Each structure stands twice: as C-alpha cells, then as structure tokens.
Amino acid sequence: MTENKKEGASTKPLFYIIQPNITEGPNPNMQQEYRSKIKEKEHPKKEEKKVLEEDEVSRKKEDEERKLEQVKVEFGVYDAMKEIQNEIEAIKTVKDPKPAGNAEAIKEINAILEKESNMIKRLMSGEEEEKEQPAEALPVYQEERMDPKELKKMKEQISRILKTPKESQKPYCEAVIHGSKIRFQIIGRQDGDVKIKVGSSVHVVRLQDIRDFTIF
Numbered sequence: 001m002t003e004n005k006k007e008g009a010s011t012k013p014l015f016y017i018i019q020p021n022i023t024e025g026p027n028p029n030m031q032q033e034y035r036s037k038i039k040e041k042e043h044p045k046k047e048e049k050k051v052l053e054e055d056e057v058s059r060k061k062e063d064e065e066r067k068l069e070q071v072k073v074e075f076g077v078y079d080a081m082k083e084i085q086n087e088i089e090a091i092k093t094v095k096d097p098k099p100a101g102n103a104e105a106i107k108e109i110n111a112i113l114e115k116e117s118n119m120i121k122r123l124m125s126g127e128e129e130e131k132e133q134p135a136e137a138l139p140v141y142q143e144e145r146m147d148p149k150e151l152k153k154m155k156e157q158i159s160r161i162l163k164t165p166k167e168s169q170k171p172y173c174e175a176v177i178h179g180s181k182i183r184f185q186i187i188g189r190q191d192g193d194v195k196i197k198v199g200s201s202v203h204v205v206r207l208q209d210i211r212d213f214t215i216f
Contacts, residue, residue: 146208154213158194161186161215176211 146154164170170185173196188195193204 146211151207154207154210157213157215158186158189162189172216173213174216175213177205177209181212 161170161173170187172183172185174181174183176182182196182198184196184198186194187197187202192207194207194210195202195204197203
C-alpha cells in the first residue's frame with residue numbers, strides 16, 4: 001500500500017492547458033463609442049439629402065426654362081426676332097453690291113440723291129444774305145400762265161395732302177419749279193403760295209410757278 005501511494009504522488013497528469021498571460025487594456029469610453037456609431041449612421045442620410053436638394057434645384061430650373069419658352073411663343077418673341085433678322089439681312093444684301101441687281105439699285109439711289117442735292121443747290125443759289133430768304137425772293141421763271149383746269153386739279157390734290165393727319169408722313173411730290181424738276185413734300189398753303197420741304201430746307205413758292213405736278 002505504501003509503495004502504491006508513493007508511486008501515485010510522483011506520477012504527472014497526462015493532459016494540461018497552458019494559458020497565455022492577457023493584459024487588459026483601458027476601458028473604452030462607452031459614450032464616445034455610442035456617438036461615433038450614430039455619426040456613422042447619419043452620414044448616408046446627409047448625402048441622400050444633398051442629392052435630393054440638387055435634384056430639386058435642377059427640376060425648378062427646367063420648369064422656369066420651359067415656362068420662359070412658353071411665354072416667348074405666346075407673345076410672338078421668336079416671330080419678332082425673325083422679322084428683325086430678315087430686315088438686317090435685307091439691309092446687308094442692299095449694302096452688298098455683289099448680288100445681281102443690287103449694284104444697279106445702288107446706282108439709281110445715288111443718282112436720285114445727287115439729283116436732289118443739285119436741285120437744292122439751285123434753289124439755294126444766290127448771294128450770301130439771300131440764302132435764308134423764302135423762295136419768292138428767288139428769280140421768277142418766266143413762262144406762260146398755267147391752264148386754269150390744271151391749276152384747279154393741282155389745288156385739289158394739295159388740299160388732300162394737307163388733310164393728312166399730322167402723325168402720318170406726308171407723301172412725296174415731284175414738279176418742275178423755276179425750270180428744274182424737284183422732289184419735295186408739301187407742308188402748308190396760304191392764298192396762292194405753297195410751302196414745300198426740300199430735304200431739310202423749307203421754301204415758299206407760287207402755285208403758278210409749279211408745272212408737271214405729280215404725287216408718289
């Protein structure tokens with residue numbers, strides 16, 4: 001018996017576990033950890049809100065542009081712009097002498113302007129102090145008196161012109177005055193005289209001095 005006890009005391013266990021030494025770290029701040037998790041959860045929501053706001057701004061801009069286009073169409077803005085563009089193109093075409101026919105038209109316009117300029121110079125010719133005098137001060141062109149029927153017809157035409165409303169432009173007339181063909185506008189009449197506007201100057205001439213009167 002004694003021998004068996006000694007033999008059991010000296011016998012080592014057949015299986016045992018060695019555990020490593022684990023050092024415990026500092027306790028985490030639970031409140032800080034909780035807030036950090038909340039922030040991580042809220043971040044996707046902010047991104048989603050930003051995207052929604054951008055979509056809303058884009059949608060409002062598109063709505064405003066669509067309404068603006070509708071207003072332009074309703075008020076004929078595009079039609080007006082097209083007319084203005086056509087007028088600009090027409091002016092450019094007239095100013096460009098290359099297209100066929102425009103060169104001839106420009107020559108005719110220049111000839112008319114030169115002709116009117118020469119007529120004005122003839123009417124305004126004379127001494128320096130006589131330039132501002134009315135047309136009756138100019139030499140009277142000697143020729144036969146006008147036929148009474150022709151004179152009556154011209155008076156009726158002049159009366160119709162003078163009845164034109166003030167806001168409307170007076171029509172242009174052409175006649176031979178003192179031997180020269182002149183283009184003018186009639187702006188007044190008194191007794192046997194008529195007031196005419198040639199270019200920017202105004203003259204008074206006698207009805208008896210007017211020949212071959214026509215209205216454009």
